[in-house]
Amino acid sequence: MNALDVTEIMQTLGLQAKTASALMAKAPAAAKNKALLVLARLLREQTDALQTDNSRDLERARAAGLAEPMVDRLKLTPKVLETCAQGCEQLAAMPDVIGEVLGMKQQPSGIRVGQMRVPIGVFGMIYESRPNVTIEAASLSIKSGNACILRGGSEAIDSNKALARLVVQALQEAGLPEHAVQLVPTTDREAVGQLIAMPQFVDVIIPRGGKGLIERISRDAKVPVIKHLDGNCHTYVDDSADLVMALRVVDNAKTQKYSPCNATESLLVARSIAAQFLPQIGAVFAAKGVEMRCCPEALALLQGVAGATLVPATEQDWSEEYLAPIISIKLVSGVDEAIAHINQYSSQHTEAILTTNHIHAQRFLREVDSSSVMVNASTRFADGFEYGLGAEIGISTDKFHARGPVGIEGLTSLKYIVLGEGEVRS
Amino acid sequence: MNALDVTEIMQTLGLQAKTASALMAKAPAAAKNKALLVLARLLREQTDALQTDNSRDLERARAAGLAEPMVDRLKLTPKVLETCAQGCEQLAAMPDVIGEVLGMKQQPSGIRVGQMRVPIGVFGMIYESRPNVTIEAASLSIKSGNACILRGGSEAIDSNKALARLVVQALQEAGLPEHAVQLVPTTDREAVGQLIAMPQFVDVIIPRGGKGLIERISRDAKVPVIKHLDGNCHTYVDDSADLVMALRVVDNAKTQKYSPCNATESLLVARSIAAQFLPQIGAVFAAKGVEMRCCPEALALLQGVAGATLVPATEQDWSEEYLAPIISIKLVSGVDEAIAHINQYSSQHTEAILTTNHIHAQRFLREVDSSSVMVNASTRFADGFEYGLGAEIGISTDKFHARGPVGIEGLTSLKYIVLGEGEVRS
Numbered sequence: 038m039n040a041l042d043v044t045e046i047m048q049t050l051g052l053q054a055k056t057a058s059a060l061m062a063k064a065p066a067a068a069k070n071k072a073l074l075v076l077a078r079l080l081r082e083q084t085d086a087l088q089t090d091n092s093r094d095l096e097r098a099r100a101a102g103l104a105e106p107m108v109d110r111l112k113l114t115p116k117v118l119e120t121c122a123q124g125c126e127q128l129a130a131m132p133d134v135i136g137e138v139l140g141m142k143q144q145p146s147g148i149r150v151g152q153m154r155v156p157i158g159v160f161g162m163i164y165e166s167r168p169n170v171t172i173e174a175a176s177l178s179i180k181s182g183n184a185c186i187l188r189g190g191s192e193a194i195d196s197n198k199a200l201a202r203l204v205v206q207a208l209q210e211a212g213l214p215e216h217a218v219q220l221v222p223t224t225d226r227e228a229v230g231q232l233i234a235m236p237q238f239v240d241v242i243i244p245r246g247g248k249g250l251i252e253r254i255s256r257d258a259k260v261p262v263i264k265h266l267d268g269n270c271h272t273y274v275d276d277s278a279d280l281v282m283a284l285r286v287v288d289n290a291k292t293q294k295y296s297p298c299n300a301t302e303s304l305l306v307a308r309s310i311a312a313q314f315l316p317q318i319g320a321v322f323a324a325k326g327v328e329m330r331c332c333p334e335a336l337a338l339l340q341g342v343a344g345a346t347l348v349p350a351t352e353q354d355w356s357e358e359y360l361a362p363i364i365s366i367k368l369v370s371g372v373d374e375a376i377a378h379i380n381q382y383s384s385q386h387t388e389a390i391l392t393t394n395h396i397h398a399q400r401f402l403r404e405v406d407s408s409s410v411m412v413n414a415s416t417r418f419a420d421g422f423e424y425g426l427g428a429e430i431g432i433s434t435d436k437f438h439a440r441g442p443v444g445i446e447g448l449t450s451l452k453y454i455v456l457g458e459g460e461v462r463s
Numbered sequence: 464m465n466a467l468d469v470t471e472i473m474q475t476l477g478l479q480a481k482t483a484s485a486l487m488a489k490a491p492a493a494a495k496n497k498a499l500l501v502l503a504r505l506l507r508e509q510t511d512a513l514q515t516d517n518s519r520d521l522e523r524a525r526a527a528g529l530a531e532p533m534v535d536r537l538k539l540t541p542k543v544l545e546t547c548a549q550g551c552e553q554l555a556a557m558p559d560v561i562g563e564v565l566g567m568k569q570q571p572s573g574i575r576v577g578q579m580r581v582p583i584g585v586f587g588m589i590y591e592s593r594p595n596v597t598i599e600a601a602s603l604s605i606k607s608g609n610a611c612i613l614r615g616g617s618e619a620i621d622s623n624k625a626l627a628r629l630v631v632q633a634l635q636e637a638g639l640p641e642h643a644v645q646l647v648p649t650t651d652r653e654a655v656g657q658l659i660a661m662p663q664f665v666d667v668i669i670p671r672g673g674k675g676l677i678e679r680i681s682r683d684a685k686v687p688v689i690k691h692l693d694g695n696c697h698t699y700v701d702d703s704a705d706l707v708m709a710l711r712v713v714d715n716a717k718t719q720k721y722s723p724c725n726a727t728e729s730l731l732v733a734r735s736i737a738a739q740f741l742p743q744i745g746a747v748f749a750a751k752g753v754e755m756r757c758c759p760e761a762l763a764l765l766q767g768v769a770g771a772t773l774v775p776a777t778e779q780d781w782s783e784e785y786l787a788p789i790i791s792i793k794l795v796s797g798v799d800e801a802i803a804h805i806n807q808y809s810s811q812h813t814e815a816i817l818t819t820n821h822i823h824a825q826r827f828l829r830e831v832d833s834s835s836v837m838v839n840a841s842t843r844f845a846d847g848f849e850y851g852l853g854a855e856i857g858i859s860t861d862k863f864h865a866r867g868p869v870g871i872e873g874l875t876s877l878k879y880i881v882l883g884e885g886e887v888r889s
Contacts, residue, residue: 059806059830059832062829062830062832063829063830136829142851144849144850144851146844146849148837148840148844148849150849150850150851153828153829153836155829155832157862157863158832158862240862240863241863261687261863261864279885282884282885285885285887286885286886286887288887289887289888290887293887293888293889380485389881391885402579402880403488403489403562403579403581404485404488404489406485406488406581406584406878407878408878408879409878409879409880409881410579410878410879410880410881411574411880411881411882411883412880412881412882412883413882413883413884413885413886414574414881414882414883414885414886414887415883415886415887415888417887417888418572418574418881418883418886418888419879419881423570423572423574423576423888424570424576424879424881425568425570425576436583436584436666436876437583437666437667437687437863437864437876438687438863438864440876440877440878440879441878441879442879450862450863450866451866452832452833452834452835452836452866452867453834453835453836453845453850453866453867453868454828454835454836454837454838455815455835455836455837455838455840455844455845455850456837456838456839456840457837457838457839457840457841457844458708458839459705459708459711459712459817459839459840460712460839460840460841460844461711461712461714461715461716461719461840461841461843462715462719462841462843462844462849463719
């Protein structure tokens, strides 16, 4: 496809999305919820047909020699589709936040001033492999009263097209504009470049995928990006920690799953309790095959642990997001050094302190500059569902607009509203 | 100055700001308020010295042939300085929003999840002429716990340097880091290019100035920009409006001052009351020398008004921000057409409906896609002070992050905080 054709396609999608967004912004909650419930029904009714479309993607992936774990991520199993359907139903059951009025107060002039929650307008979502993201993004977009343009990975194009057809059908049955959710129909890479450079049509871009993709999009985008780079998450075991709790929480934070961005990648331990705590947690890691990359002091304390894989840490280790059975371990003098180390090396995703000391807890909460800061809990909790947001479209490691897990409110904006009785400015 | 020197200066400012921002983020409210009160005292004590520094800028401006209204904007009169001092005192008296915890709720897992308000970090401010903006930006930065880098206009460099010295003295007296507020010491234009492209040091850019400046900065910035483009504000007089009130409010919205961005530039009138209302408001405008650029129907209805300057409106007039005694006038069939016209032509700054009809008021509030939407009030109220924000660093016509007048909260971000008792993820 030549660049001109792609431009024409993307401009058309943009204009249609912009037009649909005005209708979505004033759509009744009942219509949006109906679309979500219809979509849930269609996902269940069409499970067989969806799997047929999905199988074409799977065959192409296998023929191209994709590794089986990557092929797995492409699969629309009945279980995956049922989870999508349930997600839609949960969103339908949630209260509608659009039109919510906050902080209405009378001012000295007599006018009453507050803020009304409204949709952002149009968002563009760029994602790889898993086709179920198409349904997650579409359903959040419908509930939040936005319009969206979805650009999935080329490896899932047949599955995404089939899912997008169901979304359009659901929008139509609910009397909502069919262009409220549009899938980019071409796999041409130029379409991404266009999508992120249409400020006249698109208000924000949400990329989901590898660091390379997100860095490239952030660099080239002409509109704001809700971006999520690394999750180099830390857990700090304070000198006053309950060590029984600490053992359980650190184990969970590192080993419950290795691949999520909220898994702990770096363990900091207060020097005064290290001789007691490190061999205990070291034995847990050794039993689970977790490689430990240690500062010299930690290395010395862990030498006696049977079966442990111990490696001296390099400077690079303190910045690394492993997403694997590897953890970096460093002794610190106390909460001050822990905070300083984290603010220097972390990716500002999620950090936890394990402590019984109130002052240390408060200082950690206030001074650690990350999107989620925790006391006595596993970093694995950093997640939209666990935070009660109902759904999550991504996790922002930025400070601007949304920070941390982004749910429906992250897709909205607050405009000022003023109610008067004929007041004038003097 | 060569580009390398400018780079070195800006990198140094950036690193110093970043370091200072961590100290400001945890600074006690008392220290921040003390700095503001000391600054107020210094502005009063040093009024004479400041005027001496200011006179060098004024002489240079006159020698360069600057028009007298432009020279006026540069003046640091005792009145201007007293207003700055009072602004600092008002900020000091306001509650501190940093550390505020919002929405803390227990989740099914047992963890309690809320959000804590924290400073954004470092903002860069780029502005023209008026040197008092140096104090406004510095004081808001101090109160909000941020660090900032200020880049004023070259025409005010001596005044800005003198004011920045007082700010540094106030920070030092209060025990706060002196680099929390830094003025770019060079007038080299390359410094702006550098300031907007240091994402490692600067979190957000706030430009204040002409549309050209803001468009240029938005295009080239590598960090988010809180931007304020035009204020093409509308007032719509509904068929059910109280016409006595409408006359007073429309008059105020257009003529109380012509230059502010929140002055009404376009008047929409419901056709059914136009024959009654237009000649009345037309007479007011005629008496004040306001030129009326009218649609054909409005033109016909205004023909009989003595002394009126009537001009047929062109398509361009509906998009124009005049900032002058000129108003465009158009008849519409009712609230639907008014909303559609506004959403097509407005700059999404501020729009008002004058009506006694509840349904029309609610629809206008909800469907008009602007940063401030008003019922029965003058658009001139769109202002941080009038909205009770205590101060205003700018007005955002964007939807992302801050929208409308930006006060202290617009310079903050919300991070998630999680309090647990050893919970783990299952």
